[in-house]
Amino acid sequence: MHENIIDALRRGAADEALTAAREAVAAQPQDPMAQRLLAAALRLAGDREGAVEAIDRAVALAPDDASIQLERAGLLLQERKLDEAEAALARSVGLDPNQFPAYIVQAQLALARGEIEEAERLARTAARIAPEHPQLAAVEGSIALRRGDADRGLAILSAAAKRWPWEGTLRHSLGFAYWAKGHLAFAEEAFRALREAKPDSMSLRFLLADLMRQQGRPGDALAELEPLLRDPSATPAMRRMVGELELAAGRNEAAELHLRESLLEHPGERRTLLALIEAWRRLGDSDGARGTLDRLLEIHPGNVDLWRARLMFEEYASEGAVAVVDRWLAATPDSVPALEARATLHDAAGRGEEAEAVARRITELQPGHAAAEMRIVRGLLSRDPEAGIEHIERLLSAADNEQASRQLRQALGRALDIAGQPAAAAATWAELHVELAPRRLPLPEPAPARTEWPRSGELSEPAPAVILLWGTPGSMVERLAATLQGNGLPLRADRLGEDPPDDLFQRFSTIRQLASGEADPLGLVEEWRAALPARGISDGQIHDLLLWWDNAALIALRPHLPNAQLVFALRDPRDMLLDWLAFGAQAPFALETPMAGARWMADVLAQIADIHEQGLFPHQLVRMDAVVDDPEGIAAALAPILSSGLRPLPAERLGGERLPAGHWRRFHEPLGEAFALLEPVARRLGYAAD
Numbered sequence: 001m002h003e004n005i006i007d008a009l010r011r012g013a014a015d016e017a018l019t020a021a022r023e024a025v026a027a028q029p030q031d032p033m034a035q036r037l038l039a040a041a042l043r044l045a046g047d048r049e050g051a052v053e054a055i056d057r058a059v060a061l062a063p064d065d066a067s068i069q070l071e072r073a074g075l076l077l078q079e080r081k082l083d084e085a086e087a088a089l090a091r092s093v094g095l096d097p098n099q100f101p102a103y104i105v106q107a108q109l110a111l112a113r114g115e116i117e118e119a120e121r122l123a124r125t126a127a128r129i130a131p132e133h134p135q136l137a138a139v140e141g142s143i144a145l146r147r148g149d150a151d152r153g154l155a156i157l158s159a160a161a162k163r164w165p166w167e168g169t170l171r172h173s174l175g176f177a178y179w180a181k182g183h184l185a186f187a188e189e190a191f192r193a194l195r196e197a198k199p200d201s202m203s204l205r206f207l208l209a210d211l212m213r214q215q216g217r218p219g220d221a222l223a224e225l226e227p228l229l230r231d232p233s234a235t236p237a238m239r240r241m242v243g244e245l246e247l248a249a250g251r252n253e254a255a256e257l258h259l260r261e262s263l264l265e266h267p268g269e270r271r272t273l274l275a276l277i278e279a280w281r282r283l284g285d286s287d288g289a290r291g292t293l294d295r296l297l298e299i300h301p302g303n304v305d306l307w308r309a310r311l312m313f314e315e316y317a318s319e320g321a322v323a324v325v326d327r328w329l330a331a332t333p334d335s336v337p338a339l340e341a342r343a344t345l346h347d348a349a350g351r352g353e354e355a356e357a358v359a360r361r362i363t364e365l366q367p368g369h370a371a372a373e374m375r376i377v378r379g380l381l382s383r384d385p386e387a388g389i390e391h392i393e394r395l396l397s398a399a400d401n402e403q404a405s406r407q408l409r410q411a412l413g414r415a416l417d418i419a420g421q422p423a424a425a426a427a428t429w430a431e432l433h434v435e436l437a438p439r440r441l442p443l444p445e446p447a448p449a450r451t452e453w454p455r456s457g458e459l460s461e462p463a464p465a466v467i468l469l470w471g472t473p474g475s476m477v478e479r480l481a482a483t484l485q486g487n488g489l490p491l492r493a494d495r496l497g498e499d500p501p502d503d504l505f506q507r508f509s510t511i512r513q514l515a516s517g518e519a520d521p522l523g524l525v526e527e528w529r530a531a532l533p534a535r536g537i538s539d540g541q542i543h544d545l546l547l548w549w550d551n552a553a554l555i556a557l558r559p560h561l562p563n564a565q566l567v568f569a570l571r572d573p574r575d576m577l578l579d580w581l582a583f584g585a586q587a588p589f590a591l592e593t594p595m596a597g598a599r600w601m602a603d604v605l606a607q608i609a610d611i612h613e614q615g616l617f618p619h620q621l622v623r624m625d626a627v628v629d630d631p632e633g634i635a636a637a638l639a640p641i642l643s644s645g646l647r648p649l650p651a652e653r654l655g656g657e658r659l660p661a662g663h664w665r666r667f668h669e670p671l672g673e674a675f676a677l678l679e680p681v682a683r684r685l686g687y688a689a690d
Contacts, residue, residue: 114146236265247282316652595677
């Protein structure tokens with residue numbers, strides 16, 4: 001349906017686009033894209049007022065979708081006397097002046113679809129009609145932003161805003177340019193000026209609230225949105241956003257109320273459900289959670305997310321969990337997620353054969369289901385490793401995509417290991433890493449060893465607790481992070497996500513710059529602090545999961561962040577290398593060869609040994625060797641660091657079982673040279689030589 005509207009808009013067929021867009025909105029009134037397209041069609045038909053109303057409805061349905069806000073900016077232009085100049089110019093070159101809005105709308109749509117080159121082509125055409133039009137400058141600035149060139153976008157929009165200071169479109173786009181550059185306070189100022197001129201603008205209130213949230217001011221953001229909630233037409237998305245802000249402000253009861261109302265209106269919204277689960281967890285309201293979810297499941301028995309949420313409020317593998325899965329399967333007998341839950345319960349109860357039977361049923365319903373096939377393979381390997389190998393090889397021959405093939409080859413390596421063929425297993429895993437290396441980050445070059453360090457700073461007053469958490473690939477540091485996060489602590493793992501902070505702990509260049517004296521240590525720490533509000537940290541207390549570690553960072557931390565504590569996850573270095581080889585790592589580093597990985601790991605672990613032996617900085621070594629697959633053991637290992645008890649995570653949230661401590665000895669022959677590189681640092685860290 002959307003394609004027909006877009007095609008009509010591209011052709012400039014206003015009536016056709018408008019008819020199709022109205023049909024789409026009637027069919028799916030909660031679809032923000034349908035409202036966006038209706039706005040574009042109304043604009044093309046000359047109904048600017050109707051277009052603004054339509055785009056405002058899209059904003060209400062998706063208040064935190066920045067692309068909709070950008071489109072709205074294109075509808076706010078008050079053309080004033082530029083109409084006459086545009087028409088005169090168009091007549092002088094024999095062009096239809098009515099086509100200019102069409103080109104601008106099409107360019108905005110192209111930007112929304114991510115078609116940057118098409119947007120540029122349309123902007124060039126529009127420039128032939130009205131090269132001095134402020135809306136053209138807004139489009140050109142937006143194109144630069146979409147290309148990732150925030151500096152150029154900011155330059156274009158700043159110059160245009162000075163030339164046409166009354167134009168709301170330019171100020172709107174300028175706000176986004178500041179936002180893209182991370183200048184949140186300037187972006188807020190730009191949007192606030194617009195909101196003062198249009199106090200009833202719902203979209204501007206949403207923008208301001210989001211900027212305040214990112215600056216660690218959830219209370220101000222709530223105050224900005226509060227008038228909208230008095231409107232009886234407040235959408236579930238509005239209530240969700242307010243509920244999330246209430247959570248950020250620590251007002252958990254108010255958050256639960258707004259989020260529950262939003263979920264009852266729109267039970268398919270996963271983001272709302274996740275936030276509501278967190279509110280219930282903070283309130284300790286398991287009964288309220290069960291009641292709300294059970295009511296929703298009576299109406300929506302096919303909603304997988306609701307069933308999974310309902311299971312979260314039962315003890316793992318308890319009778320209550322079994323009863324929930326029984327109800328789930330009664331409602332949807334062929335639901336693969338429900339069968340997955342059943343297999344997990346069988347495994348937890350030690351009923352491996354029954355779990356395998358359920359896995360076989362899953363593969364009947366969904367051939368090639370990776371987790372079910374792996375469960376079948378595990379069963380075969382426990383009984384007959386050779387049969388397991390043959391089964392994997394059959395699956396490999398039928399694999400129809402690269403990801404499935406990689407998973408199967410990784411499993412083949414494990415099967416060869418179990419079958420007593422460590423050389424073949426190591427070769428299989430190493431081959432996978434060679435193929436993946438071009439898509440991974442290069443290993444950061446460690447700084448040269450040093451013997452002199454800046455004096456440690458002293459705290460003049462109590463400071464927020466800061467934990468910097470790291471471990472080499474294979475250390476299972478991610479299980480420590482998951483346990484912290486599962487207990488509601490301020491763990492941030494965004495360095496490994498799609499939108500990492502740009503600070504000293506993210507840039508590899510920090511190592512060289514600090515070691516050479518090129519960087520300002522205080523400036524780097526202040527930069528890290530300044531980025532915390534945008535990461536959802538308003539009080540400075542953070543558990544920061546790092547992408548890399550190098551002792552060069554101590555040049556900044558010792559004098560300027562004395563309230564921090566380093567926490568290193570640790571296992572026998574040879575087990576960590578083997579785990580990295582066999583299972584990969586959360587940190588996307590390239591393992592070009594086992595020798596290259598061992599050489600890098602030996603250098604970095606030697607730095608950690610220096611910290612430990614010389615007391616260079618407050619730190620803790622969390623030895624994972626005996627607890628890597630033990631949720632209670634992991635929680636107990638972390639408790640002394642936090643001076644409080646932690647709840648263990650359910651075992652399934654840790655992921656699959658890993659190789660047992662000391663398993664590296666089985667690979668001594670194929671990986672002996674790599675293990676020899678690690679032996680000296682292993683001994684320094686307290687592990688036996690062999």
